[in-house]
Amino acid sequence: MAEQDCQPQATLNKQYAPQVKKQSHARYDQDPIIIVEDLHKWYGNFHVLRGINMKVWPGEVIVIFGPSGSGKSTFIRCINRLEEHQKGRIIVDGIELTHDVKNIERIRREVGMVFQQFNLFPHLTVLENITLAPIHVRKWPKEKAEKIAMELLERVGIPDQAHKYPGQLSGGQQQRVAIARALAMQPKIMLFDEPTSALDPEMIKEVLDVMIELAQSGMTMLVVTHEMGFAKAVADRMFFFDKGQVVESGTPEEIFTNPKEERTKQFLAQILH
Amino acid sequence: MAPQTQRDEYLPPPTERFSLLGVIWKNLLTPWYNFVLTVVSLWLLYAILKPTIRWALHARWEVLPANMRILMTGPYPGEFLWRVWATLWLLGFVVGFSWGVWVRRRERVTWVLVAIPILLAAVSQGTVRLYWLGVLLAALIGWALGRRLRDRKGGLIGVLLWVFYFPAFVLLIRGFGLPEEGPAWKYHIAVQLALYVAALFVGVWAAKASWPGWIWAALAVVGLMGWAGPWSRTLFIGGVVAWLIWNGARRYAHLEGMKRFTISVGLAYIPALIFIFFAYEPLAQTWLSKVNSNYWGGLLLNLLITVFGIMFSFPLGVLFALGRRSSLPVIRLFSILYIEFIRGVPFITILFMAQVMFPILLPPEMSIDRVVRAILGVVMFAAAYMAENVRGGLQAIPKGQYEAAYALGLTATQTMLLIILPQALRNVIPVLVGQFIGLLKDTTLVTIVGLLDILGVAQSVLSNPDWIGTQREVYLFVALLFWVFSYGMSYASRRLEQALGVGQR
Ligand SMILES: Nc1ncnc2c1ncn2[C@@H]1O[C@H](COP(=O)(O)OP(=O)(O)OP(=O)(O)O)[C@@H](O)[C@H]1O
Ligand SMILES: [Mg+2]
Numbered sequence: 116m117a118e119q120d121c122q123p124q125a126t127l128n129k130q131y132a133p134q135v136k137k138q139s140h141a142r143y144d145q146d147p148i149i150i151v152e153d154l155h156k157w158y159g160n161f162h163v164l165r166g167i168n169m170k171v172w173p174g175e176v177i178v179i180f181g182p183s184g185s186g187k188s189t190f191i192r193c194i195n196r197l198e199e200h201q202k203g204r205i206i207v208d209g210i211e212l213t214h215d216v217k218n219i220e221r222i223r224r225e226v227g228m229v230f231q232q233f234n235l236f237p238h239l240t241v242l243e244n245i246t247l248a249p250i251h252v253r254k255w256p257k258e259k260a261e262k263i264a265m266e267l268l269e270r271v272g273i274p275d276q277a278h279k280y281p282g283q284l285s286g287g288q289q290q291r292v293a294i295a296r297a298l299a300m301q302p303k304i305m306l307f308d309e310p311t312s313a314l315d316p317e318m319i320k321e322v323l324d325v326m327i328e329l330a331q332s333g334m335t336m337l338v339v340t341h342e343m344g345f346a347k348a349v350a351d352r353m354f355f356f357d358k359g360q361v362v363e364s365g366t367p368e369e370i371f372t373n374p375k376e377e378r379t380k381q382f383l384a385q386i387l388h
Numbered sequence: 389m390a391p392q393t394q395r396d397e398y399l400p401p402p403t404e405r406f407s408l409l410g411v412i413w414k415n416l417l418t419p420w421y422n423f424v425l426t427v428v429s430l431w432l433l434y435a436i437l438k439p440t441i442r443w444a445l446h447a448r449w450e451v452l453p454a455n456m457r458i459l460m461t462g463p464y465p466g467e468f469l470w471r472v473w474a475t476l477w478l479l480g481f482v483v484g485f486s487w488g489v490w491v492r493r494r495e496r497v498t499w500v501l502v503a504i505p506i507l508l509a510a511v512s513q514g515t516v517r518l519y520w521l522g523v524l525l526a527a528l529i530g531w532a533l534g535r536r537l538r539d540r541k542g543g544l545i546g547v548l549l550w551v552f553y554f555p556a557f558v559l560l561i562r563g564f565g566l567p568e569e570g571p572a573w574k575y576h577i578a579v580q581l582a583l584y585v586a587a588l589f590v591g592v593w594a595a596k597a598s599w600p601g602w603i604w605a606a607l608a609v610v611g612l613m614g615w616a617g618p619w620s621r622t623l624f625i626g627g628v629v630a631w632l633i634w635n636g637a638r639r640y641a642h643l644e645g646m647k648r649f650t651i652s653v654g655l656a657y658i659p660a661l662i663f664i665f666f667a668y669e670p671l672a673q674t675w676l677s678k679v680n681s682n683y684w685g686g687l688l689l690n691l692l693i694t695v696f697g698i699m700f701s702f703p704l705g706v707l708f709a710l711g712r713r714s715s716l717p718v719i720r721l722f723s724i725l726y727i728e729f730i731r732g733v734p735f736i737t738i739l740f741m742a743q744v745m746f747p748i749l750l751p752p753e754m755s756i757d758r759v760v761r762a763i764l765g766v767v768m769f770a771a772a773y774m775a776e777n778v779r780g781g782l783q784a785i786p787k788g789q790y791e792a793a794y795a796l797g798l799t800a801t802q803t804m805l806l807i808i809l810p811q812a813l814r815n816v817i818p819v820l821v822g823q824f825i826g827l828l829k830d831t832t833l834v835t836i837v838g839l840l841d842i843l844g845v846a847q848s849v850l851s852n853p854d855w856i857g858t859q860r861e862v863y864l865f866v867a868l869l870f871w872v873f874s875y876g877m878s879y880a881s882r883r884l885e886q887a888l889g890v891g892q893r
Binding site: 195197220223224226227228230232234235237238247248250251252254255257280293296297 | 644786788789793796797798806807810811814889
């Protein structure tokens with residue numbers, strides 16, 4: 116594959132350099148909340164994930180980046196079992212992911228996910244989108260679910276859109292609704308798969324601001340993104356994926372100022388210019 | 389690339405003053421070929437309309453009023469004809485109520501609906517005229533009530549009215565006979581109903597506990613062991629149904645209003661008991677005595693088959709559509725076989741098969757009458773096509789919708805019911821309504837298996853020596869009726885699409 120093909124779309128928003136006082140909420144004294152051991156996955160004969168190892172501690176913000184097709188999405192989707200792995204172990208919040216449907220549902224309740232394409236439910240209003248899972252999965256009474264939904268909409272900055280339909284919102288607003296929808300289940304972990312890649316530059320900021328606020332509130336986050344400004348501001352550790360493997364990992368300082376692997380250097384050089 | 393546009397092309401066109409003569413001159417008379425076309429069209433129109441109008445003026449329209457009753461209801465006994473009218477009064481009431489609750493803007497269709505009973509009253513005579521005015525009156529009462537309750541549970545009551553309309557409709561048309569077992573049946577029914585109510589209460593109030601399920605299962609097993617006796621049958625059926633109710637209640641116990649609903653069902657048990665013990669027998673012997681389905685006919689039969697055909701084939705079609713996409717090979721294979729088999733056989737063949745096969749397949753004591761067999765045939769046929777249409781709708785839903793729902797922790801069933809089906813069905817409304825209209829028109833085929841639907845009645849009228857030679861009048865009338873109903877359905881579907889915002893959201 117030519118190097119040029121691997122380059123992600125121009126996701127780097129050079130203007131975005133938030134000035135936040137970096138402070139980690141990672142609680143390394145506790146047990147890891149996600150443990151991935153020697154994870155392998157195949158699509159037919161195609162070996163997508165080739166032995167991934169990762170431990171994530173509560174409160175950590177992890178940024179995953181790498182060229183297109185390197186398996187970032189596949190990896191993150193294995194963590195809430197949207198994809199099934201064939202070898203290795205994934206343990207989330209003390210529960211191992213197996214074929215046991217009950218375990219899968221338990222884990223999905225604790226793991227929120229935000230998608231590149233938002234995936235809001237177009238037939239439900241913003242408020243209904245957010246309250247659906249709390250009502251039907253957590254079995255909360257409607258009033259409680261709506262109260263919390265309104266608080267979340269307040270938090271992501273769009274309380275006035277509660278009764279609109281997703282189709283009537285801008286991309287940035289939709290993505291913020293999607294974040295609120297995932298947060299409404301009060302998850303312990305949030306997964307983000309390129310949450311800003313489908314957005315226009317001026318909308319990227321409003322979504323990233325919400326994500327930074329979330330990171331600073333101590334949420335455990337796994338974020339696939341090429342927004343290096345975001346990574347510098349809040350990431351505790353970064354993982355560089357290539358061809359289904361973790362080529363390099365480390366703190367943002369290590370990765371940006373002193374990458375060890377040649378492949379990482381090349382890739383960073385591509386996306387930082 | 390679009391050709392470069394001059395800037396002034398975007399300016400609004402100069403406003404033309406509308407004048408009839410101007411339009412005629414511009415569109416019909418100039419240039420010369422439009423003029424020729426206009427003359428030819430006018431001549432053609434005259435050539436066609438002249439004999440038609442001459443015929444219409446001399447036609448024997450009296451054939452219609454003279455046979456109106458049998459065209460509408462076939463051989464339905466005259467002494468119970470008021471029951472058919474009662475279904476219309478009820479319908480008027482329910483429609484009126486719905487209007488009062490839901491229709492807030494001025495709608496032209498309101499006037500059409502009001503005009504229908506007035507017009508029909510105007511063209512009819514004697515008691516029939518009063519009956520039509522009764523429909524109007526019921527509608528007005530319903531409307532007034534609906535308006536008053538608009539902001540107080542009106543919506544819920546409206547939905548309930550529609551839900552209960554259909555059983556009430558069947559009850560009125562069919563009436564009921566006395567069971568052969570003698571008076572004991574009352575106790576059986578009372579016990580079964582009590583079990584259901586109990587299951588609902590236990591399910592809602594002990595939602596978290598897991599033990600009460602065993603009660604119903606045990607009842608069912610005890611009942612099954614002594615299947616022969618009527619009491620054990622009651623226990624078996626009661627146990628199984630109660631188990632289902634308990635399961636559902638437990639699952640939805642958290643929903644708003646579930647407790648209030650349960651209490652109202654509990655309260656409804658008392659009037660139900662009073663009805664069973666004191667009202668059923670007197671009614672069955674007098675006003676509501678049974679009218680066998682052999683006596684149902686005319687337009688009534690067409691509409692009945694249509695309504696029940698739609699009501700049952702729709703959920704069945706959805707199930708087959710889901711079955712065809714199921715990951716379980718047995719279910720998938722069964723669905724595919726069913727759909728492809730039915731679609732490979734002509735409708736008439738299925739109607740015939742339904743008439744002859746069901747009596748063979750079912751135990752002799754469960755004989756079902758011919759109308760029900762025809763409805764089953766229609767349902768089986770329509771469900772297969774429905775399944776394919778719904779499947780089309782399901783396929784249009786992006787994978788991301790499933791993933792988002794699963795990621796939130798929804799189960800596969802919840803995802804289907806809350807996320808996928810609402811979107812899929814909304815997208816296929818036009819296709820489904822097209823199919824419903826087809827179903828309405830296909831009901832005329834039941835004439836072939838010997839049922840007296842409106843077409844069957846029409847044929848028998850035409851073979852009456854008094855009315856020989858009135859085919860045109862009769863068939864034109866039948867066609868007009870079908871057109872009215874088909875158009876009504878098509879109009880309703882368009883409004884439904886608008887209301888649900890298909891293609892906008
Ligand atoms: N359902 C599938 N069936 C077969 N191959 C797949 C499937 N989904 C993904 N792949 C392949 O797996 C590889 C990894 O895909 P993945 O989506 O995880 O990449 P990614 O790192 O997220 O890339 P991007 O930055 O473009 O999103 C790609 O080569 C892709 O073609
Ligand atoms: Mg991806």
